[in-house]
Amino acid sequence: MADEPGTSSNGLTVTECQDMIRRSLRTPMVKFLLEHLDKSGCAIGDGFIKAVRCDQQISGGYTPGQGVILCSNHMSMQDDVNQVVIHELIHVFDDCRAANLNWANCAHHACSEIRAGHLSGDCHYKREFLRGFLKVRGHEQDCIRRRVMKSVTNNPYCSEAAAKDAMEAVWDVCYNDTQPFDRAP
Template identity: 50%
Template sequence: MEEEVGTNSSSKLVYGTTPQHCQQMINHSLAHHPMVKFVRGALEKAGCPVGDKFFKPEECSMQVGGGFKRDDGVVICSNHVMLQDEVDVALTHELLHAYDHCRAANLDWTNCEHHACSEIRAANLSGDCHWKRELNRGNFNIQGQHQICVKRRAQISVALNPHCSQDQAIQAVDNVWNTCYKDTQPFDRVP
């Protein structure tokens, strides 16, 4: 999400890791994680190559794993991630936002529907709503759990946008759901 990362250098480490360890996990993802490598390659093919300095760890005040800042790159919140898998998913998620920003010349992160579309796509394609992750969150429906998760996570992320209220976030996700949930680019299908 654009602008979802607030930094706070005085926060105490409750869950998470150090920025140095987070950077090591970022480097590992960039070198080894297939989805991270694929989306990064898709950015390059779309005309928006990103170097290693595009990715950085920060301590964040908001309870998020990371964020995309169009002018600064991808941030992974070291104080909210501890496991390599969390970094892999967060990087994939944020790279999908970067990909959307690259391919859509008129993407406006202050527009709740534009933001909702990117959040739907990122939650759907990043692995964020994998059934094991949802089970660990205590969410387990017999049918439709993936879609329920994608919608819930998109609504939460859009509601964090200072330009969108919670009601606007819910409405924006509903308004763009059919189109954006079906859009799996740069993948052929949901990975």
């Protein structure tokens, strides 16, 4: 689950966001992820990624068997949409390649969040700066840890302590797992 990248209180309409999702599907990174999902036997169909209005302060999420949603009201520009699509597609890829991924398991959830944070560019220096986090060294891992904790503690099966323990237990393996990329983009 991605937390809110947009700063606009009203955000985009569902129609505007859906148009931006279509544009996002033509970007190189999204095309790469879609190709690897297809190669893994998990091709996604039309309507798998959809825009909705959300009451929660999140920008999107992935639900196995249902697809990806983007919260139009928490998006403000194409870059927001691209970022959330990439983040969520990494979760889809993880779900596809791991036959026993259990989203109720705090370690499984934390691992996918670590990978999505690291591989999607969620924690790029520019994004962190725009969020008001100013740190020269170590910003990426701090950002990923902060965002993993935010997401995993929203999991009804994971207390804050369980989320922290799970994140720490899987950090090295999951941070260094760059599949389907050769290295972190």
